[in-house]
Amino acid sequence: MNQLLGFVKKEFTHIFRDPRTMVILFGIPIIQLMLFGYVITTEIKDARIAILDHSNDNVTREIKNKILSSGYFRLEANLIQENEIDPIFKKGDVKEVIVFEKGFAENLEREGKANIQVIADASDPNTAQMLYNYTNGIVQDYTKKKFAGFTIPVQIKSEVRMLYNENMVGAFMYVPGTMALILMLISAMMTSITIAREKEMGTMEILLVSPLKATHIILGKVAPYLLLSLIDAFVVVFLGNVVFGVPIRGSLFVLAFLVILYISMALSLGILISTVANSQQVALFISGFALMLPTILLSGFIFPIENMPVPLQILSNFMPPRWFIDALKQVMLKGNGFAYIWPNVLILCAMTLFFLGLSVKKFRLRLE
Amino acid sequence: MKQTSEYTGPIIRVKDLVKKFGSFTAVDHISFDVKKGEIFGFLGANGAGKTTAIRMLCGLLEPTSGALRVAGFDGYHQREAIKRNIGYMSQKFSLYEDLTVYENFRLYAGIYGIPRKERIRKTDELLKKLNLEESRDKLVAGLPLGWKQKLAFSLALFHQPAVVFLDEPSGGVDPLTRRTFWDLIYEVAHQGITIFVTTHYMDEAEYCNRVAIMSEGKIVALDTPVALKEQYHTDSMDGVFLKIARNKE
Numbered sequence: 001m002n003q004l005l006g007f008v009k010k011e012f013t014h015i016f017r018d019p020r021t022m023v024i025l026f027g028i029p030i031i032q033l034m035l036f037g038y039v040i041t042t043e044i045k046d047a048r049i050a051i052l053d054h055s056n057d058n059v060t061r062e063i064k065n066k067i068l069s070s071g072y073f074r075l076e077a078n079l080i081q082e083n084e085i086d087p088i089f090k091k092g093d094v095k096e097v098i099v100f101e102k103g104f105a106e107n108l109e110r111e112g113k114a115n116i117q118v119i120a121d122a123s124d125p126n127t128a129q130m131l132y133n134y135t136n137g138i139v140q141d142y143t144k145k146k147f148a149g150f151t152i153p154v155q156i157k158s159e160v161r162m163l164y165n166e167n168m169v170g171a172f173m174y175v176p177g178t179m180a181l182i183l184m185l186i187s188a189m190m191t192s193i194t195i196a197r198e199k200e201m202g203t204m205e206i207l208l209v210s211p212l213k214a215t216h217i218i219l220g221k222v223a224p225y226l227l228l229s230l231i232d233a234f235v236v237v238f239l240g241n242v243v244f245g246v247p248i249r250g251s252l253f254v255l256a257f258l259v260i261l262y263i264s265m266a267l268s269l270g271i272l273i274s275t276v277a278n279s280q281q282v283a284l285f286i287s288g289f290a291l292m293l294p295t296i297l298l299s300g301f302i303f304p305i306e307n308m309p310v311p312l313q314i315l316s317n318f319m320p321p322r323w324f325i326d327a328l329k330q331v332m333l334k335g336n337g338f339a340y341i342w343p344n345v346l347i348l349c350a351m352t353l354f355f356l357g358l359s360v361k362k363f364r365l366r367l368e
Numbered sequence: 369m370k371q372t373s374e375y376t377g378p379i380i381r382v383k384d385l386v387k388k389f390g391s392f393t394a395v396d397h398i399s400f401d402v403k404k405g406e407i408f409g410f411l412g413a414n415g416a417g418k419t420t421a422i423r424m425l426c427g428l429l430e431p432t433s434g435a436l437r438v439a440g441f442d443g444y445h446q447r448e449a450i451k452r453n454i455g456y457m458s459q460k461f462s463l464y465e466d467l468t469v470y471e472n473f474r475l476y477a478g479i480y481g482i483p484r485k486e487r488i489r490k491t492d493e494l495l496k497k498l499n500l501e502e503s504r505d506k507l508v509a510g511l512p513l514g515w516k517q518k519l520a521f522s523l524a525l526f527h528q529p530a531v532v533f534l535d536e537p538s539g540g541v542d543p544l545t546r547r548t549f550w551d552l553i554y555e556v557a558h559q560g561i562t563i564f565v566t567t568h569y570m571d572e573a574e575y576c577n578r579v580a581i582m583s584e585g586k587i588v589a590l591d592t593p594v595a596l597k598e599q600y601h602t603d604s605m606d607g608v609f610l611k612i613a614r615n616k617e
Contacts (some may be wrong), residue, residue: 006478010467202460209426209456209533210479211448336424 003212008222013168014194015224024190029182035237036174047072047306049096050088052079057105059114066142067098073133089121090340092330095306096120096131123333124173127304166288173241176328177301179233180321183259184266184295186229189287191270195221196283199274205293214363222267233259237332249335258331258341261348262324266356269320275362279285295321377440379404379531379562380425385434387420394420396585397434402531407553407563409576411609417585418566419535425564426533427451439530452480455524459536461516463523465509469500472508472523480527494522514545521552525561532556534565538572550575573605581612588612 015021021307049067053060068075076094079085085097099117101107108114118135120128198204198221207217237255240246248255269291277283296302298312299321305313316322327344338345379555380402387395395417395514402408412418423429425438427447439453463472470491477487495501498518503511508519517537524532534553538546546569553575557563573579574593581589589596589612594607600611 003479004480006475010464010471010475013471014464014466047536200467202462203464205458205460206456207479209451209454211452211481248593250468343589 004216004220007216008210008223011194011220011224015228016234017233021035021190025186025228025232026235028185029178029236032182033175033178033236034243036178037292042306044210046074047093047096047127049073049098049131050077050079050085052085052097052099053114054102055100055104059105059108060100062146063100063116063139063142067138068134070138071135072131085119085192089119090334090336091341092121094121095124095127096135098135122172123329124304124354127171132361137150161365165181172244172246172333173329174301175236175244175246176325176332177321179236179259179264179328180299180301180325181292181295182232182236183229183263184269184291186232186320187263188270188273188291189284191222191225191267192273192277192283192287193280194225195271195274196280197278200279218271224273225270226260226263226267229263233263246332248332250337251333254337254341255328255331258324258327258345261345262320264325265320265348265352268352270288272355272359272362275359294319298322299325301325320348320351377532378402379406379439380408380564381435381437382425383435383437385421385424386432387417387424387429388432393585395424395431397504398582398585398587400587400590402562402564404530404562405557405560407557407565407575407577409573409579410564411573411579411581413613416582418582421582422533422535422564422566426454426456450529453530454527455527455532457520457524457532457534457537459539461520463516463520465506466507467586468505468507469495469511469519470504470598472519473526476504476523476526482527490526494526498522513541514549515547517541517549520553521549525556529566531562531564534563536566536568538569543571546572570605570609573609579605581609583612 015025051064053064067073073096077088079088079097082099088094088097096328097119099113099119101117104114116139118132120131122128141289158325195204195218198207208214212220237246237248241248273286274291277286298305298308298316298319300316301321305316305322308316323344327341327348330341330344334340377399380400382401383399384397385395385399386393386397398417398421410418410422420429424431424436424443425440427443427450431443438450440448441449441453443450456592464475467475473491473494473550474487476492481488495504498515500515500519503515504542510515521532521534521537524534541549549609551570553563553565565572567573576593578590578592579596580587589599589608591599597603597605597610600608602608
């Protein structure tokens with residue numbers, strides 16, 4: 001135990017004496033958070049929606065046909081009652097629910113006016129805004145064509161409600177994503193580099209020849225980064241809350257659990273990388289290309305997954321940040337607990353174990 | 369922890385030691401003994417199996433077959449005990465450059481579980497002996513190469529091991545510094561600590577009590593430098609080495 005403590009202490013000294021490491025640890029997270037606070041435009045295709053049709057008449061059927069044949073939407077469920085709306089959002093199956101009021105065609109004929117309510121999951125604000133615009137566009141287009149010859153102006157009014165993120169703040173989407181990116185950067189990249197550095201400097205040999213056990217060496221290298229990553233996660237959540245007003249609706253316990261799980265996953269990835277990388281440059285290269293780019297591009301952080309070509313959609317399933325970002329949004333923005341995020345938790349656990357197992361195997365192979 | 373004091377036989381016993389990686393035999397039935405306090409040189413071209421042999425002696429690799437005892441401990445089942453009783457210094461000196469001299473001592477002492485009190489006393493003593501007192505709180509990165517070499521050697525000896533393995537300890541160091549370094553090695557050997565050294569420098573080979581030369585996994589020559597020179601009719605270890613290499617062809 002004392003041996004391990006001395007080792008961890010030394011690791012902290014390495015970190016605090018290297019200005020570059022300090023910048024990566026504490027400068028980059030803040031800069032990235034601020035940068036990603038700005039909105040990046042995205043596009044929609046085949047978004048899953050549900051429809052609650054209270055009248056089910058000719059006009060509503062026509063409008064539904066138009067919407068579903070547009071290519072932007074895919075019908076996930078036909079709802080019967082209002083109280084089905086909330087659960088289906090919480091489950092995360094649909095991005096938008098379209099509600100037709102009772103006696104839709106009648107109202108339109110008698111008063112020249114009928115109402116559609118569009119409810120969107122705005123924890124992903126770009127997508128939500130886009131979905132609403134598309135829906136509205138289709139409805140207006142339909143109205144214009146259908147009632148072109150009429151003298152009285154006919155109006156179908158669509159009313160929109162953004163769930164979970166009423167004010168459509170872009171940062172709501174980017175804070176969880178930035179967190180995923182930063183934790184990956186610090187945990188995976190920094191550990192792989194620091195272990196590779198010991199190999200490069202030849203100090204790893206000394207450690208291996210010493211009575212320290214391999215697990216102690218790895219634990220000693222990893223523990224400081226676990227702690228510092230946690231601090232960074234706290235800083236991101238705190239800044240997100242104070243600067244961008246991103247809420248934390250779920251329990252802090254669930255949030256902390258999720259963050260620690262994700263950090264563990266990233267750390268085991270870092271260890272895995274260090275088993276194949278013998279120099280800091282190689283470690284940096286692998287973690288940069290193999291981790292950072294997929295985290296940014298394939299996790300749904302910036303580009304909606306439902307909009308990707310099918311092969312990339314499949315590939316995104318293997319990206320740990322995807323599951324983390326999704327779960328994080330659910331916890332922070334929707335206030336969901338384990339009852340909803342357990343599949344994500346399970347997947348992240350499985351990935352962590354897989355990476356750890358693989359690194360142990362690689363480590364042994366290398367020693368032999 | 370120190371279970372070696374009563375042990376009087378050869379510090380290193382190697383008998384028909386073999387290490388295979390798949391179908392490749394890296395070390396092929398080598399045998400030798402190293403006495404207490406002896407300076408034993410281990411020579412050979414790159415790829416001759418030196419590194420693999422040393423890794424087994426250090427408890428890092430389990431042998432495929434043959435007998436191996438280091439400091440009285442078995443090379444198969446007591447590798448952890450071997451690790452506690454040996455010191456190791458690599459050609460890169462393997463110091464933490466961003467730690468101070470003192471912090472390096474503290475770290476190594478911690479790894480080997482040396483109590484605080486003893487650590488402080490020994491560190492002061494060693495710094496005095498090496499004339500490094502003024503550099504106590506300086507970062508290792510700023511020290512001259514020769515000082516780093518001495519420091520690395522002292523660290524390898526800090527936990528009073530029975531054997532110290534020096535893996536090309538003089539890489540990049542000028543001949544004069546090398547000479548003073550060897551004075552240090554002689555001093556340590558006099559205290560009864562066994563020195564096992566690999567080297568590329570033939571002048572260093574001359575300093576050893578006995579020298580083993582490895583080629584293609586086998587030990588092809590093993591004797592004192594004087595006897596080896598006589599046997600190969602040459603006046604330097606360089607000559608011995610070249611003749612062995614030629615005989616191979």
